[in-house]
Amino acid sequence: FPAIAPWCQFASDCLSSMAMFNHRPAASNDYIEDEQVDKLQSWDEYERKVALQSLALQGEKAARYMGDVAKLLDDENAEVRKCAAIALGKIGTQARSHLPSLAASLKDADSGVRAEAARALGAVGNYQNTPQAQSVVSLARDKDEGVQLAAVECLATLGEARLLEPFFQSQFAAVCRTTVVEVGRSPEARERLFGPLPK
Numbered sequence: 001f002p003a004i005a006p007w008c009q010f011a012s013d014c015l016s017s018m019a020m021f022n023h024r025p026a027a028s029n030d031y032i033e034d035e036q037v038d039k040l041q042s043w044d045e046y047e048r049k050v051a052l053q054s055l056a057l058q059g060e061k062a063a064r065y066m067g068d069v070a071k072l073l074d075d076e077n078a079e080v081r082k083c084a085a086i087a088l089g090k091i092g093t094q095a096r097s098h099l100p101s102l103a104a105s106l107k108d109a110d111s112g113v114r115a116e117a118a119r120a121l122g123a124v125g126n127y128q129n130t131p132q133a134q135s136v137v138s139l140a141r142d143k144d145e146g147v148q149l150a151a152v153e154c155l156a157t158l159g160e161a162r163l164l165e166p167f168f169q170s171q172f173a174a175v176c177r178t179t180v181v182e183v184g185r186s187p188e189a190r191e192r193l194f195g196p197l198p199k
Helices: 004-024 029-039 046-072 077-103 112-123 133-141 145-157 164-169 173-185 188-192
Strands: none
Touching: 004 077, 029 046, 029 188, 046 164, 077 112, 112 133, 112 145, 133 164, 145 164, 164 173, 173 188
């Protein structure tokens, strides 16, 4: 059947090409990260947000891009600013040079940004060695419950539960309860706020 031979060869060539495609090397993480960093400069706010979320998933591995991430704490879009704070928090202590920028974001007009900036400060700062902790204390006057809870979480993470006293006066019951729990977990905070326990 000579007429069938060309079709058999064609089918064989197609199968070979598919096999080569299926076995091509996977894109490296570096390529994926670089692609996301390019999108941080996109005019599309959705692309900027997705790029930040992708870098956040990389955690500490995204540390080399933290400068690009920190710039977006000043983005015009609140969701992008919030994602930038989250990404810096996921990078962790390697992002300590950007603590002042996170502290500035505690005054952001958007409550979601303020809350994530507080959480990021807790994740990025060193235990009992973060000068921005006093800035977090000022959030005890914030009008948003989520922001106050994030501030309590931040100070507890930093080992600064001794600074939680203003949160006992919160208008939100959940904040007061959380403050009691976190102070109770810290012997230093208990002694400072309530004095030594009777023997």
